[in-house]
Structure formats: C-alpha cells, structure tokens
Amino acid sequence: MNLKKSPLFFLLILLVIVSAVFFRTYNYFGRVNVHADNAWELQVVRYAFDNLKIPQVGPFSSAGPFFYGPWYFWIFMIFTIFPLGFLTHWYLMTVLSLVFVYLMFWIGREVGDRWTGLLAAFFAAISTAQINNSFSVWSPALIPILVALSLVFLIKFSKRRRVLFLFILSFVVGLSISIHFQSVLILPILFAALISLFLSKPKFFTLFNSLTLSFVGFAIPFLPLIWWDWQHNWYNSVSLAVYLLVDQYKIWVPNRWLTYAGFYWPQTWAEIVGGSKYIGGLFIGLVAVFGVLKLRNWEKNKAFYLVAITFLFEVILFRYYRGERFYYYSLFAHPSVIVLTAFVTRELLKLQKILGIVLLTVIFVFTVNQSANNIKNVEISYPLITSTKADIYARYPNSKFDIYGCIFNGTRVSHPIALSMYTDGRNTLDGVKVGTCEAPDGSVEWHELLPEEYVGEGPAFSNSSTETVYRGMEEWFIKKPPGKGDLWKFLRENFRKT
Numbered sequence: 001m002n003l004k005k006s007p008l009f010f011l012l013i014l015l016v017i018v019s020a021v022f023f024r025t026y027n028y029f030g031r032v033n034v035h036a037d038n039a040w041e042l043q044v045v046r047y048a049f050d051n052l053k054i055p056q057v058g059p060f061s062s063a064g065p066f067f068y069g070p071w072y073f074w075i076f077m078i079f080t081i082f083p084l085g086f087l088t089h090w091y092l093m094t095v096l097s098l099v100f101v102y103l104m105f106w107i108g109r110e111v112g113d114r115w116t117g118l119l120a121a122f123f124a125a126i127s128t129a130q131i132n133n134s135f136s137v138w139s140p141a142l143i144p145i146l147v148a149l150s151l152v153f154l155i156k157f158s159k160r161r162r163v164l165f166l167f168i169l170s171f172v173v174g175l176s177i178s179i180h181f182q183s184v185l186i187l188p189i190l191f192a193a194l195i196s197l198f199l200s201k202p203k204f205f206t207l208f209n210s211l212t213l214s215f216v217g218f219a220i221p222f223l224p225l226i227w228w229d230w231q232h233n234w235y236n237s238v239s240l241a242v243y244l245l246v247d248q249y250k251i252w253v254p255n256r257w258l259t260y261a262g263f264y265w266p267q268t269w270a271e272i273v274g275g276s277k278y279i280g281g282l283f284i285g286l287v288a289v290f291g292v293l294k295l296r297n298w299e300k301n302k303a304f305y306l307v308a309i310t311f312l313f314e315v316i317l318f319r320y321y322r323g324e325r326f327y328y329y330s331l332f333a334h335p336s337v338i339v340l341t342a343f344v345t346r347e348l349l350k351l352q353k354i355l356g357i358v359l360l361t362v363i364f365v366f367t368v369n370q371s372a373n374n375i376k377n378v379e380i381s382y383p384l385i386t387s388t389k390a391d392i393y394a395r396y397p398n399s400k401f402d403i404y405g406c407i408f409n410g411t412r413v414s415h416p417i418a419l420s421m422y423t424d425g426r427n428t429l430d431g432v433k434v435g436t437c438e439a440p441d442g443s444v445e446w447h448e449l450l451p452e453e454y455v456g457e458g459p460a461f462s463n464s465s466t467e468t469v470y471r472g473m474e475e476w477f478i479k480k481p482p483g484k485g486d487l488w489k490f491l492r493e494n495f496r497k498t
Contacts, residue, residue, distance in 0.1 A: 012118055020101045020125035024094050024134045027375050032090045035380035037138040039416035040469060042089055045073050046422055047470040049080040055474050056228050057236075059139055061181065063323055064243035066236050069178030069225045072139040086423045087382070089137045096145050097134030101125050103148040104335065108342045110155050110303045115349075120342035123363070128370045129272045129327075130334060135378075139179050140328045146176035148335040150189045154310070155303050158196045163210050169193055170217030178221040182329050188313035190218070192306055235482035242487070246494045248322045260319050268330050272337045274367025282359075286344040304343055311336035379442065385416045388444040392417075392434060393426075400431035404454055404461035410437045413444050414464035422466040429468065435461045 041059055048055050055077075058068035079092050101124045108120030124130055133141050153169035156162070173190045176183035197210055229236050262281075269280030291308055294301045314332065321329075341363075349356030377383070392401065401421055405414025414436045421427035433449040454461045 016121045016125050020098055023131045023371050024097055029382045030377035031135050032382050033136045034382050034385055034416040035412040038136055039419045041138050043419050043466040043469040044473050045076045047466050049077045064247055066239040068180060071175055071221060072179050086420050093137050093141055094134050100145045100148055104338055107151050107339050111307055111339055112343050112346050116342050116346040119345050120339050123273050123338045123341055126367045126371055127272060131371055140331055143176060143180055143183055143331040144334040146172055147186055147332050150186060151335055154189050154193050154306055157193050158306060161200060163213055166193055166210055167213045167217040170214040171220055174218040174221040182332055185314045185317050185332050188310040192310050232477055232482045233484050238487050245491055251323055253324050269337055272334055273341045274363045283341050287340050290344050290347050307336055307339055380412050385420055389417055389420050396432055400426045400428045402429050402431045402433050403464050404435045404449060405464045406437040406461050413438055418464045418466055427466050429465055
C-alpha cells in the first residue's frame with residue numbers, strides 16, 4: 001500500500017493510532033486497575049520470579065474448586081525482568097492492547113478491504129471495553145489478543161495451508177483455554193481450520209502430519225496441568241467433572257433463548273463497540289443480512305464467513321453455560337464483534353453511504369463519550385495505594401510490613417499495598433502487622449494490628465502479604481495433599497438430582 005497515493009487513508013490511520021494511544025495512556029496512573037485480582041495474581045508472579053520458583057498451577061476458577069494452567073504466571077514472569085517498577089506488567093498490557101488494534105486492522109483487511117481494516121482498527125481503538133481491558137493485568141485480560149491471534153492464523157491457514165499455521169493456531173487456542181476456561185468457546189476456530197484441511201483433500205501423509213502437529217500444538221499448553229494432576233490423584237480433572245456434571249445444575253440463572261439472543265447479545269455487542277442495545281441488535285441483524293447476501297460470492301468472502309460462522313457457533317456454545325455471565329466472560333467475543341461490526345459498516349457505506357455515515361457517527365458519539373467519561377481515576381487507584389503506602393512508611397520509616405485486609409472489604413486495597421511494598425523490598429511476614437480497610441469515603445483506613453485481630457477463630461483480618469498469597473496459591477497441595485475419592489459413586493448418587 002502506497003500511503004503517498006492515499007493521503008486520506010494515511011491521515012485516518014494516524015488518527016486511529018493517536019486515538020488508541022490517547023485513550024490508553026491519558027491519566028494513566030489514575031486509571032490502572034490495581035485492585036483485588038490484578039495485584040493478587042501479580043503477587044504470585046513477583047514472588048516466584050524473585051525466589052526462582054516455577055508456579056505449577058494457575059489461579060482457581062470463580063466457578064468451582066478447579067484451577068487454570070500456570071501459563072499466565074510464566075508469561076508475566078518473563079516480562080518481570082524489565083526494571084520498570086511496580087507498573088511493569090500494566091505497561092505490558094498497554095502495549096498488547098495496541099498490538100490488538102493492529103491485529104484488528106489485519107483481520108478486517110482480510111475480511112473485507114483496507115477500509116474494513118481501518119474501521120476495525122478504529123472501533124478497537126475507541127472501544128470502551130478494550131480500553132478498560134488495557135488497564136487490567138489479571139489472567140482474563142489476555143484472552144482478546146489470543147483470540148485475535150487465533151483468527152489471524154485461521155485465515156492464514158485457510159489461504160496457504162501451511163502446517164506451521166495450523167500448529168500455531170492449535171497452540172494459541174490451547175494456550176487461551178489453559179489460561180481461562182471461557183476460551184473453550186473458541187474451539188470452533190480450531191474446528192474450522194480442521195474442516196478446511198479436510199475439504200482441501202490432502203494426501204494421506206500430509207493429512208496425518210497436519211493432524212499430528214495440530215494435536216501436539218493443542219496439547220502442549222495442557223501438559224503442566226496434566227503433569228500436576230497425575231501426581232495429585234487427578235484432583236483438578238475430578239473437580240472440573242463434578243462441576244460440569246453436578247454443581248453447575250445447583251445454580252439457576254435466566255437462560256432462555258429469547259433472553260439470551262434478544263437481550264444479552266445486543267447489550268454485550270453495544271458494550272464492546274459502543275452504542276445502545278438497540279444499536280447492538282441492529283448490527284447483529286445486519287451481519288445476518290449481509291451473510292445471506294454475500295453467499296453468491298462465497299469464495300471471495302471466505303474470510304468473512306470464517307469469522308462469522310465460528311462466532312455463531314461460539315454464541316451457541318455460550319448459551320449452554322449455566323452460570324452467571326460476568327462481563328469478563330465475553331472477552332472471547334471482542335475480536336469477532338469488532339471485525340463483524342467493521343465489515344457490515346463498510347458494506348453499508350458502499351450500498352447506502354448516508355446510512356453508513358449516520359451509523360458510524362452514532363457509534364463514534366456513543367463510544368467516544370463513554371470512553372471520555374472513563375478517563376477519570378478509578379475507585380481504587382494507584383495514587384490512592386501509593387499515598388497510603390507513603391503514610392505507613394512515614395509512621396514506620398525503617399520497618400518492613402506484614403499486610404492484612406479486613407475480611408469484609410479490605411482485600412481490594414490490601415493486595416496492591418502488599419505488592420507495592422514487596423516491590424520496594426518491604427513486605428515480609430515478620431514485619432509490622434498492618435491492617436487495611438476501605439473507608440466509606442473511598443480512602444484507605446489502616447492501623448497496626450493487635451494479635452486478637454488476626455489470630456484465633458473468626459479473625460477480623462486476613463493476611464494479604466505476597467509470600468502468603470504465593471504459598472496459598474502454589475503450595476496448598478503440599479500442606480494438604482488432595483486425597484482419593486470415588487468419582488463414579490459420587491456421580492451415580494448426585495448426577496442431575498439438583
């Protein structure tokens with residue numbers, strides 16, 4: 001692409017880049033999410049890196065007593081080598097979010113043309129959901145870019161049939177699932193690649209080699225979990241099976257198709273690209289309409305159908321999840337929703353330019369307005385944590401600290417305070433016992449603890465120090481090894497009785 005011959009396109013690309021950087025860096029320190037899980041998971045990363053330890057398991061799931069793989073910890077440990085201080089990993093997520101914008105441009109260009117790519121990059125740049133995600137460092141935050149990479153290699157493989165692309169695609173899908181199990185929903189992306197392989201009618205050796213490498217690529221991310229499970233009576237596999245076959249049926253949430261398709265997805269679509277749920281519903285309808293209209297040129301629009309059909313199957317799979325659908329459970333949908341929105345906007349601009357401009361303007365106004373409203377400080381901000389830490393240091397200038405959070409509301413602030421002190425080399429279990437709580441006015445209350453506040457039955461404070469967090473997540477099975485149980489007997493007695 002010769003940018004000198006396309007000054008308007010070049011100018012718009014610059015506008016996208018400036019928008020992406022601005023919304024992800026303005027008032028940066030006040031907007032990074034340091035609270036709760038963001039700091040809690042990084043405590044494991046920091047402690048493992050400093051003490052030359054290799055985490056064997058990942059964070060526990062909020063759905064049940066099973067956990068993810070350790071790859072999130074391993075990836076973030078690699079970037080701990082950069083001497084950028086407490087916010088090192090937040091800087092990493094900012095960079096990855098900008099890479100995500102480029103990936104949206106690439107996929108959009110393949111699905112349509114360069115203008116579709118530009119629209120996809122623009123929607124990603126101003127997406128409130130993506131901007132918010134760029135300020136988070138917990139494990140689900142990695143899912144959108146991994147899904148985007150999966151789509152990139154799906155499209156590459158469908159065009160060139162290189163087995164390396166299939167291997168990388170399989171690895172990325174497996175990696176995404178091992179980091180957060182919501183990514184099981186993107187299995188249709190891998191299945192689409194395999195179906196594409198079979199439809200190309202390869203020779204037997206080529207087919208066997210491709211399937212073998214795909215299996216190996218997909219399996220590699222699960223090897224740490226399988227190794228741990230094998231040594232511990234298959235605790236994780238059994239716990240996951242119990243959840244899927246028994247425990248999930250103990251929870252009731254509204255899950256009829258009308259509510260799911262008619263409310264949840266229009267609302268979620270709007271939260272990703274901007275606008276109201278009615279705009280989200282309109283885009284869903286337009287995707288369906290253009291999906292039918294483009295059938296005559298299937299080969300020309302193959303990349304569009306790869307994205308659209310795999311996303312359709314992902315939506316169908318998600319319908320059968322029985323738990324509450326928290327906002328971060330839809331992170332897998334960000335790439336597909338953004339690209340499909342860009343595609344139908346571009347097609348509408350070609351058919352009815354005025355309608356296309358109106359729709360684009362509505363998205364721009366809604367999204368930029370929401371994103372602009374979000375540039376203020378978050379509730380638990382980095383400046384709040386650093387000022388609280390400074391107050392504690394001023395009271396005890398030469399001390400180290402063992403940080404606790406009050407049981408009812410303290411963990412959102414205690415973990416980032418402990419992590420920040422650990423980064424300074426001043427968080428240790430033999431330090432001054434300090435309890436922290438969120439105050440009604442949004443500040444942090446703290447005081448030196450008395451023994452009765454953190455020991456005995458029903459203590460008012462729980463320990464949030466970095467070493468405690470690491471041992472609680474990575475060494476719980478050493479203190480209390482998982483025992484054997486009769487899974488089949490349990491399932492016979494409990495399966496679908498609730």
